[in-house]
Amino acid sequence: MHAQCLCGAVTLEVPETHELHACHCGKCRTWNGGASFTLTAQSPEISGSEHIGRYASSEWAQRCFCKECGTHLFVQVGNDYYINAGLFADNAGFRTASQIFIDCKAPYYDLANDTPKLTEAEFLAMVGAAQ
Secondary structure (H helix, E strand, O other), rough: OOOOOOOOOOEEEOOOOOOOEEOOOHHHHHHHHOOOOEEEEEOOEEEHHHHEEEEEOOOOEEEEEOOOOOOEEEEEEOEEEEEEHHHOOOOOOOEEHHHHHHOOOOOOOOOOOOOOEEEEHHHHHHOOOOO
């Protein structure tokens, strides 16, 4: 599957998947203005990496963005890339498969999707990060 930032300086190629994950942590909400909807991939093929800015938002994750247009690209946790679902023009088959940091969700929205939900502690344990 093909993804690109707003200006096209950064492109990503990932294996086909249609499962989205919604993150409700405070950092994603600050970065995106709401829940972050992402697809997970390991080591995607990236073109234009010289245009990627990185911000270490925690001891275990980096938030990456296009330095040219500012598009939020992905959050990298080890070899896992949580890629912004909005980067994929062909998104007709996407579905929300899970929600993480559900205990941090803002009170001003709810998702109608009935999905598995992980708390902050459950997610951090899953990725092997300390709280």
